[in-house]
Amino acid sequence: MASRRLVRQAAVQLLYARFASPKDQGGPEFWRLVNDRAALDFDRTRVKVLTHFQQGREVLTEKLRRVLTECAAAILAADPTEKLARDLKTFSAQEHLWAENCGNLNRLTKADTGGWRHELEKLLPEASELHQTRVEILQRIEGFPPPQYKKFTDIFEKLDKYDARVRMVHFPENYPDQRDLDHLHRISREMKELEKEAIKLADHVEAEVATIDEAIDGASANFDIERISKVDLAILRLAGWEIMKLSDLDAAISINEAVDLAHSFSGAESASFVNGVLDKISKS
Numbered sequence: 001m002a003s004r005r006l007v008r009q010a011a012v013q014l015l016y017a018r019f020a021s022p023k024d025q026g027g028p029e030f031w032r033l034v035n036d037r038a039a040l041d042f043d044r045t046r047v048k049v050l051t052h053f054q055q056g057r058e059v060l061t062e063k064l065r066r067v068l069t070e071c072a073a074a075i076l077a078a079d080p081t082e083k084l085a086r087d088l089k090t091f092s093a094q095e096h097l098w099a100e101n102c103g104n105l106n107r108l109t110k111a112d113t114g115g116w117r118h119e120l121e122k123l124l125p126e127a128s129e130l131h132q133t134r135v136e137i138l139q140r141i142e143g144f145p146p147p148q149y150k151k152f153t154d155i156f157e158k159l160d161k162y163d164a165r166v167r168m169v170h171f172p173e174n175y176p177d178q179r180d181l182d183h184l185h186r187i188s189r190e191m192k193e194l195e196k197e198a199i200k201l202a203d204h205v206e207a208e209v210a211t212i213d214e215a216i217d218g219a220s221a222n223f224d225i226e227r228i229s230k231v232d233l234a235i236l237r238l239a240g241w242e243i244m245k246l247s248d249l250d251a252a253i254s255i256n257e258a259v260d261l262a263h264s265f266s267g268a269e270s271a272s273f274v275n276g277v278l279d280k281i282s283k284s
Helices: 005-020 029-036 036-053 057-070 072-078 081-112 116-140 146-170 179-207 209-219 229-246 251-265 268-283
Strands: none
Touching: 005 029, 005 179, 005 229, 005 251, 029 036, 029 116, 029 179, 036 081, 036 116, 036 146, 036 209, 057 072, 057 081, 057 146, 072 081, 116 146, 116 179, 116 268, 179 209, 179 229, 209 229, 209 268, 229 251, 229 268
C-alpha cells in the first residue's frame, strides 16, 4: 500500500497539473513521472528476471552457428542462389547479438552507467521480431532432409521457449500467477494504488476549492492568492482541505506534512509561508 507521504506528494503534483493546465488531468506520461522511482525499481527487476530467464540462450545461439556449417550442403541445395544461406547467416548473427545484448544489459544495470532502460525497451520487442523471423525461415527450409530440418526445429523450439519468457517480462500483467514475476506484480500494484489514492484525494480538494481558496486568501493577509506560486497553492489547498474537512485528523499533522512538502518542492521560504497560512486557517 502506498504511504501517506507518497500519496500526498502525488496529489500535490496532480493538483498543480490540473490548475496550471486545465487540460492536464494526469495522463500516462504524468504518472510515469510521478512514479519514476518505483518505475526505476520495476525496470531493474525486469532486467534481473529477464537475465535469469535467458540463461543458456547465448550457448544455444552458438549451437545454431555450428548447425549452419553442418547443414551448408542442404542449405545450398535448397537455394542455389545462396540467398537462403545469407539470410540464415544474418539471422544467426541477430540471435547471437540479442543474447549478447541481454547479458550486457545486466552488467550495464549493475554499473548504472545510464541508458540501460532505453536498451531494455529496445530489447524486449526485438525478441518477438526474432520469433517471427524463425517462423518465416521454417517455411523456407521445409524441403530440407529430415535430419537437417530437425536440427533447426530443435533449436528454434528452444528459442521459442526463451521468447515466451521474454514476453512474461515485457507484459507481466498478462501472467498474474507467474511466481517469478511476484516482485513486478507488487510494484505494479503499488503504483496503481498510489495513482488511485492520489486522484481520489485531488478530487476531494478540487470539489471544495472555492471554499478552500477563500480560507487561504483570508489567512494570507497582504498577499493576494493570485501571487502565490502554483506549487505552494497546491500544497495549501490539500492541507487546507484536510484541516477544514477532516475533523478526526489533528491539524498539526496536516501542517507539519505540508511544511515538509513545501521544503521538498519549493524551499525554506515557502515552507515558512505555508506554515503561517495553515496555522491561521487551523485557528479560524
